[in-house]
Amino acid sequence: MTPLLAEAGRIQGGWSYVWTAYGLTWSALALYALSLWLRRPRKEP
Amino acid sequence: MALKRTTWLAVAALLIAGGALAFIALGDLGSNLVYYWTPAEMLDAGSKAYGATIRLGGVVQRGTIAWDSGHTELTFRVANDMTPTAKNVLVRVRETPPQMFREGIGVVVEGTFDKSQVFTSNRLMVNHSNEYRPPKPGEGDRWKNTLSSDTTSSARPK
Amino acid sequence: MSAGRPPSLLGATWVLVRKDLLLEWRTRARANALVFFALATLLLFSFALGPDTTILRRAAGGTLWLAILLASVLALGESFRVEQENAALDGLRLAPADARALFLAKSLANALLLMLLGAVILPVLAALAGVTLVQGPGPMAVVLVLGALAIAGPGTLYAAISSQARARDVLLPLLLFPLLIPALVAAAKATSLVFEGDPMLQFQSWLGLLAGFDLVYWSLGFVLFPRVLED
């Protein structure tokens, strides 16, 4: 067994994927909230 | 009266639609139009499986993972299940496997099978079970041996 | 019973199918345009995929069905535009016939047109891509019939909606294409199995999927079509 195989089976690190995922979620939620705010019904057009 | 006939026709049509949907879902289609073949199914097809692009799914057999001297080519055996006698196929991959790749995990490989009984693949995907657990303290690597093979979706009953 | 009895569902369907086919036969303009459009699509695919015949042969099933699908958008849109000239659709609505008969008739006429189109462009595709019907003409005919029904059923329903909307030429494919993906996959795979042989015996299953798709969407269209025409 090579040393690489002994480590295999478990993902090392990978925080970049996690931060991408969470950052994407937050910005998508914020953008959608913003779009709803911009489209809000107003009394007088 | 006319309304009754209309309703009856609508109910009949909806029943047909539901029946057809159930047929698509539960009929024998699922076992045939598969996302991947198991090693046993592919071997049973014999020479007819040669040359076509196929997805092959199963579990990595214990003690069969080997790299060539230059560490560029990976070979291992994909088996139907974790029993030592399960039907299996030798797979050759030239790609770095995902980090979760190990003995006993479910994999799906895309490639071609040929007369020499080697499956040459250019796309290796690892398939995760629906279990999520943290490592227990002091457990070390032992979970790799205790994880039962039926948690990987490739060993799931059809 | 009395003289004012409305015609039966199937009777009305038959009359309407004959009307549509007669209309088609008298002008033949639509069918001709469709055939030329589909042939042009086949040629474009052949150029886009390059001169490599192995690639062309492998893609032949998909090419055939994409050509039929793209042509069908024209055919479906046209089949309701015809009715809007001289407000013929309003006339049909006033007739004592069931709206569902209109759905069955329109879908059937469109399906027949698409089957004919497939049969015409098939030899051209065979010549361009160098394929032969390894499984024989019988299975190919079955695929063509089931595939044409799959496009025509939901296609007629959506064409009835989009023909009365703004930007109808954009709307019909936008609605129809995602819905048809399973049918397109099944028809294309079944066709390539006819062209290249069927090592894993999947042909029956793809046909089953296609038939199930037909039944689901024809039934839903049958139930929902009257709501599309009312008001």
Next chain:
Amino acid sequence: MTHALFTVVGVAVVGGGLYALVRGPASWRAGVAVLALVLLVSGAWYGLVQAPPDREMGNVQRIMYVHVPAQWMALMAVTLNFLCSVAYLFRPSWPKDALAEASAEVGLFFGAVGLVLGSIWGKPTWGVYWSWDPRLTSEAILLVAYAGYLALRRFIDDAERRAVWSAVVGIIIAVDIPIIWFSVRWWRSLHQMQSSPSTVDPDMVRALRWNAFAFLALWLVFLSTRYLIARARTEREMAPPPMVAEAAT
């Protein structure tokens, strides 16, 4: 039995909450939005810090805490769209139409977010961003179909026709919903089957639940706000033109 009871209570609470947010003053929606923000921040702490890393996926497994709730919310929204479409055809009313429009858009939003998150999660675990697996394919089809549905709503000017026709299209699209949910059971796929609390560590279940409630609160705010936008538009369309209104006064 407890499962059925839980479902009934859950549907009643969510439905009641939605009703209250739609009917109540704007301050209620703002309040739930603040609550959602608090839940989301604490949920991120649970998911990123407090929950343990998975023995196989390591830290990458933390993507589950946003991917799974997003998909649940998408599924709830599109199911709501189906129910509104059927209800509208049986007994037309403007609130049903507005709720159908709101749920389609919110469902498309959460579905798209969930699909992208799943794709990011897929790269380190499966080894690929995308695969034509039954689950992934059927969800992609559903999202494109709802994009078509929303386009249809934009392209029809007559409010009544828009309502009827989009209800018809909503029902036809809904055929895909059960296929997505059951695809991992019916067919072999790369995507794993649904997890249950028995296959997930309790610490992870807590983080998942916390985030699910955060997403649910956001879902309620989004849906009610979008509903009010849709209602305001139909009301504007139904209102008599200004000249007529002036003549009447």
